[in-house]
Amino acid sequence: MPLPRSSDDSRSPGTLVGDLLDRGSAPLELTDAELARMTAAHRTLTGLDGSRRVYGVTHGFGPLVDHPADPDPARQGLGLISHLATGQGEPLPPDVTRTMVWLRLRGMALGYSGVAPRTWRRLADLLNAGFVPVVPSEGSLSASGDLVPLAHAALAFAADGPGGGQAWCRDAGGGWRREDASATLTALGLPPVAWEARSALAFVNGSSACLARALHTHRELGALTRAAAAVTGRTAALLGASGEAYEDALQRVRNQPGQRTVAAWIRAERAASGAGSDTEPGPDRPLQERYSLRCAPQVLGAVLDQLDLQGSVLVDEAEGCNDNPVLVEGTLLHGGNFHAAPVAFASETHASCTHQVAYLLERQLALVLDPAANGGLPPLLTPRPGAGSGFAGVQIAASSHLGRLRQLGHPASFTAVPTNLHNQDQVPLALNSANAVAEMTERAWWILGSLLLAVSQLAHLNGHQDPQQRPLWRKLRERFPPLDQDRPLAEEIVGAAEMARAHFLPSATAPVRATGSGTVPADANACRTAAV
Numbered sequence: 001m002p003l004p005r006s007s008d009d010s011r012s013p014g015t016l017v018g019d020l021l022d023r024g025s026a027p028l029e030l031t032d033a034e035l036a037r038m039t040a041a042h043r044t045l046t047g048l049d050g051s052r053r054v055y056g057v058t059h060g061f062g063p064l065v066d067h068p069a070d071p072d073p074a075r076q077g078l079g080l081i082s083h084l085a086t087g088q089g090e091p092l093p094p095d096v097t098r099t100m101v102w103l104r105l106r107g108m109a110l111g112y113s114g115v116a117p118r119t120w121r122r123l124a125d126l127l128n129a130g131f132v133p134v135v136p137s138e139g140s141l142s143a144s145g146d147l148v149p150l151a152h153a154a155l156a157f158a159a160d161g162p163g164g165g166q167a168w169c170r171d172a173g174g175g176w177r178r179e180d181a182s183a184t185l186t187a188l189g190l191p192p193v194a195w196e197a198r199s200a201l202a203f204v205n206g207s208s209a210c211l212a213r214a215l216h217t218h219r220e221l222g223a224l225t226r227a228a229a230a231v232t233g234r235t236a237a238l239l240g241a242s243g244e245a246y247e248d249a250l251q252r253v254r255n256q257p258g259q260r261t262v263a264a265w266i267r268a269e270r271a272a273s274g275a276g277s278d279t280e281p282g283p284d285r286p287l288q289e290r291y292s293l294r295c296a297p298q299v300l301g302a303v304l305d306q307l308d309l310q311g312s313v314l315v316d317e318a319e320g321c322n323d324n325p326v327l328v329e330g331t332l333l334h335g336g337n338f339h340a341a342p343v344a345f346a347s348e349t350h351a352s353c354t355h356q357v358a359y360l361l362e363r364q365l366a367l368v369l370d371p372a373a374n375g376g377l378p379p380l381l382t383p384r385p386g387a388g389s390g391f392a393g394v395q396i397a398a399s400s401h402l403g404r405l406r407q408l409g410h411p412a413s414f415t416a417v418p419t420n421l422h423n424q425d426q427v428p429l430a431l432n433s434a435n436a437v438a439e440m441t442e443r444a445w446w447i448l449g450s451l452l453l454a455v456s457q458l459a460h461l462n463g464h465q466d467p468q469q470r471p472l473w474r475k476l477r478e479r480f481p482p483l484d485q486d487r488p489l490a491e492e493i494v495g496a497a498e499m500a501r502a503h504f505l506p507s508a509t510a511p512v513r514a515t516g517s518g519t520v521p522a523d524a525n526a527c528r529t530a531a532v
Contacts, residue, residue: 037111089138233269240282259301449497
């Protein structure tokens with residue numbers, strides 16, 4: 001049996017996904033080959049001339065497929081996106097929405113959807129100029145694609161009347177604000193999209209909302225896993241824990257590549273924090289530590305391997321055509337490529353991975369606060385037990401975050417509800433899962449922020465001096481001083497989490513700060529920044 005890759009492996013669990021998201025932030029253009037395929041497919045679809053029933057074009061949508069369509073393709077298309085614009089809840093983050101639209105346009109460019117090239121170009125021009133619709137996050141079954149959120153995006157692109165939707169623009173402080181789509185289009189100097197039946201259906205018929213959400217969360221989870229390995233290595237060094245559990249030889253015989261990679265990360269952080277290459281436990285440390293330290297390579301490594309697997313699934317979905325019907329080699333085929341089961345299962349695996357990372361971090365927090373495990377330091381790391389309570393409140397909040405995270409992690413596909421006159425009688429609810437995992441990941445970062453502050457306090461109390469202090473630990477110490485007396489730590493927890501996130505995920509955008517509606521700036525570039 002082949003053994004895993006070498007211990008100096010520098011692979012990233014999000015390489016495929018990260019590359020895809022980077023491509024999604026670049027301007028979108030058609031190649032000559034893509035234009036030729038799209039033109040041929042559109043010509044084939046147009047040439048049918050009613051000689052064959054075409055879902056959504058000659059006949060109605062969903063359970064109304066046996067009824068004739070509106071003879072006006074524009075009314076048919078606008079009716080489709082209008083009746084589906086029923087979403088609620090907080091909007092998807094602008095970067096997720098931009099990826100969602102980019103994915104739809106990429107899928108159309110494969111040439112299987114029969115979309116009019118002029119419609120595609122109009123959409124691409126708007127996206128490249130920075131037009132990003134405001135899209136509610138709730139209301140999709142992800143069965144006939146993410147119909148509801150994509151319909152809201154389509155309405156914003158059409159900017160048709162008082163229900164024409166909103167778009168994101170940057171404010172002077174760098175936050176996002178919502179504007180009327182029509183006003184944003186005017187500021188950009190670009191016309192709206194004129195939808196007809198087939199192009200409208202191709203736009204809303206796809207897994208792009210849940211997929212975009214899952215892709216962004218996937219990248220977050222890779223960074224969170226890397227951060228968890230780093231804090232594990234530092235904690236082990238500060239406590240004087242044995243390094244045997246992280247030795248490469250031990251990982252190698254297990255034959256799990258993710259475990260071997262994580263152990264290498266932990267060893268590097270442990271050595272940089274002063275433990276060097278010595279694997280012997282320090283004075284008064286047990287031969288074997290609690291599992292939250294000793295089994296970190298096994299837990300985080302398993303997460304890493306699952307991220308590799310799910311990343312491949314998500315990228316495969318992004319590279320394909322999730323539409324209905326499709327034209328393949330001139331043949332019109334009706335089917336169910338819009339069903340988002342692959343994304344649903346990937347997101348549900350993400351949920352399990354997020355929980356395992358958060359659970360490990362919460363248990364490490366409990367360990368460093370416990371005098372029975374932290375080398376006899378004061379309980380809750382307060383220098384004034386009784387007069388002070390130290391990290392008691394921090395641990396209480398972290399336990400709550402873990403509890404809420406577990407509630408959110410229930411598989412959404414287990415709660416499917418058949419609907420649409422039983423037309424959609426098997427639904428994956430992939431966007432529900434993807435939204436839940438995004439919330440779970442946010443809470444996992446909070447737990448990490450709590451642990452980072454506690455580990456910084458641990459270094460302070462045991463008088464630790466780093467031989468080669470890494471930037472993250474130095475910045476944490478500079479920004480968040482030791483806890484000599486009790487103070488509110490809510491903002492510091494979030495600040496520490498954001499610092500770690502920026503360190504391990506430098507290419508990601510900052511969390512969305514949405515403000516209320518305002519006036520579109522005269523300078524259209526203020527909206528073009530949405531494309532960044």
